[in-house]
């Protein structure tokens with residue numbers, strides 16, 4: 001089960017231990033009226049509130065716990081072009097032209113982070129460079145095919161295909177047969193980035209509330225009334241941006257969102273600062289993901305730790321801290337056996353909001369009731385774009401949102417109780433596929 005987000009602090013992690021902003025926002029007390037109420041204080045919610053406030057709209061954002069309590073304050077920090085679904089699958093679903101738009105907007109999503117880091121002076125260790133590392137020869141062939149497709153169909157020329165020797169000039173590991181390197185994608189301290197964006201949203205006029213869970217939403221005078229423990233918000237527009245927490249929402253109006261999402265746990269460990277050894281591990285300071293279905297993802301932090309993520313948990317039962325550290329350390333040593341002596345300082349996890357086809361699920365449940373979910377583990381950059389596109393729709397131009405609404409999303413089979421067993425079967429199949437040469 002998901003943790004109840006009400007009234008909790010940031011989870012203990014490398015990120016919360018190194019957050020560089022101690023701003024707290026008050027809980028809503030009393031009633032208020034705004035143009036737009038945003039529910040959820042992650043990158044998607046704040047990414048919606050900021051452009052709306054900049055456009056002069058009155059915005060209230062409510063967060064059940066702390067800004068960055070969810071995935072946005074816990075993730076691997078990898079800022080990557082594209083979407084979690086393969087572009088060929090997206091093109092098959094909505095046609096080449098619409099798929100080209102989605103690809104271009106994913107590129108815009110990364111550039112949006114770069115622009116906002118500079119515009120708002122956010123100190124968050126933003127760094128370019130990313131490698132998709134192939135574990136098997138057939139994966140490298142697939143990466144090469146994607147490089148060609150990206151150039152021919154999507155007009156993207158930023159990839160370099162590296163063989164094993166080229167990769168090893170940058171990465172001190174013999175686990176891979178090569179990689180697709182992208183110098184535009186990169187990595188970031190996501191919590192510090194989000195806290196900086198939140199400051200910018202507040203400065204632009206948005207009102208942010210922490211420890212303010214939405215308990216219900218009802219239609220009210222052509223808009224909506226959003227109920228919280230100590231007051232309500234009347235809003236013309238409502239944006240639901242609660243990611244994997246969708247499953248814990250009670251309002252009947254939001255129930256259609258739940259069957260489209262499966263919350264899946266994923267985990268990260270952070271070593272102690274590695275000093276000079278850090279640079280020797282990843283010489284060009286790029287982020288790395290491997291090509292397996294249950295993938296490893298890792299990078300160096302600003303203070304020279306290895307942040308190593310991976311594993312998935314579809315069962316909903318959390319491992320103990322000891323189990324987590326032991327399992328993740330084993331995986332880390334497969335990539336970097338030279339780290340046997342490195343101490344693990346932090347271990348944590350969080351849920352990603354997977355859709356059946358891994359494509360993003362943005363849209364409207366009813367007039368003026370917007371939602372964003374289904375980032376499927378690929379949301380650090382995509383959330384900002386989702387927020388922008390949703391804000392544009394609220395401001396009167398829904399042309400980009402309508403393209404996202406073309407994507408077809410099936411319900412997970414089996415309802416709330418059989419969803420997990422059916423997923424286990426699916427994951428078992430993909431784990432087997434990972435083992436094939």
Ligand SMILES: Cc1cc2nc3c(=O)[nH]c(=O)nc-3n(C[C@H](O)[C@H](O)[C@H](O)COP(=O)(O)OP(=O)(O)OC[C@H]3O[C@@H](n4cnc5c(N)ncnc54)[C@H](O)[C@@H]3O)c2cc1C
Nearest residue numbers: 040042043044064070071072075076078214243350379380
């Ligand atoms: C461990 C981990 C590693 C990841 N690594 C990467 C990565 O390297 N690169 C990448 O691109 N993506 C990664 N992701 C995915 C990425 O973090 C997410 O896609 C993204 O942060 C989603 O942002 P969000 O704003 O939609 O959701 P969240 O950040 O989860 O925000 C939702 C917020 O809604 C709040 N909320 C819930 N219920 C209510 C309520 N009733 N009322 C008010 N507020 C409520 C929650 O408290 C939460 O703060 C990772 C995710 C995890 C968990």
